[in-house]
Amino acid sequence: MSAQAAFHHVRLELAREPDHPAGNPGFGYDLVIPLDGDQKLDKAACQTQARPSRVRRFRNDATEAVGRLARSDDGRWFFDFEPGEADDEFGFRLDDERFVPGEYISIRAADGVPHTFRVMTSSPIDLGDA
Template sequence: MTSTAETKATPELTPNFRHVRLALAREKGHPDGDREQGYDLLVPLDAEGRLDAAEWKTHQAACRVRRFAHGQTELVGRLRRKPGGTWYFDYAEGDEDDEVGFRLGEERFVPGEYVSIRSDGAMHTYQVKLVERL
């Protein structure tokens, strides 16, 4: 049985929350893409598979991102939104490590679709490999 303090510390996720896996799509240096390089997201999606801004606003602390790549330290951060609606991944204080999504608010997170994210000064394209209920 959980205590009241434990219940309050764990945010209740709504049925709209999904685990989304993105894997690097084909690009120079990766002609077949790379399933070992990408992101795991914990985000709310609407009925069409788009980021649900209203749901995000009330559950920001639960919206997580994990960046993974072989040979590199995993980064864990949060999904954030700038004034004006630009979505980005925030790993630490300041904006030097932020990774900005290209029109992420308009993209559909359904298997087979593609999304672009600017990281380390370059734009990379990722394919949605998995979308699953929690």
């Protein structure tokens, strides 16, 4: 990737699951993450960018938590909302996923329950000098 990563705003919404047969557009995540040309996580940019990736978890369209995308010592990607590990939410093979509309992303909540989310939007953003 170039010296300046291509950051994208990606919106994930809960996909169909037993308790939500139609999914739930009011529960999900807004991500600001660097993606490569294949629309996959730009791993190098995630580790070298001065601006960290951002994660916002929402429920009923209200912000529940704001954090960052981080990588564990064993190479797994997770959403880190507070210091410590109690609230960490791990993605399943996030470095292999394409963040394009229609794709599905699996995330294990802090309570250990996995959920599947659908990529609803993914659009490049200009972070400017902010």
